[in-house]
Amino acid sequence: MENLSEVFVAKAEELKIKAEDITESYVVGSGKGGQKVNKTSSCVVLKHLPTGTIVKCQKHREQSRNRVSAYKILILKIEEQIKGKDSDRAKRIFKIRKQKQRRSRKAKEKMLRDKAHRGKLKKSRSDVGFE
Helix, strand or coil: CCHHHHHHHHHHHHHHCCHEEEEEEEEEEHHHHHHHHCCCEEEEEEECCCEEEEEEECCCCCCCHHHHHHCCCHHHHHEEEEEEHHCHHHHHHHHHHHHCCCCCHHHHHHHHHHHHHHHHHHCCCCCCCCC
């Protein structure tokens, strides 16, 4: 956990995100959880004033954990706005899309040719008879 927070602190410094530029507010949560969620102000809302980015986090029951998660989400969002395609999240998404993408016809034919060639090589190896 400590290592992860250090990464986010470094990323915040790199993006020049200052604590003074962020406003924090705590609101009453909503949704599943019943009375506990509806009565306590455990939901955290962060707003980065220079970019106007707003993040709301209600993942956890504790306000402190929600605050940490909200800061992480805010840093990632601002990075994506500033860096665009060069952000870590965008690179990860591109990589996953590329992996899931269907092969082109040419690539498929090449793969099948190579597979057939490998099969022929294997078949051509004959058993050495010890009779």
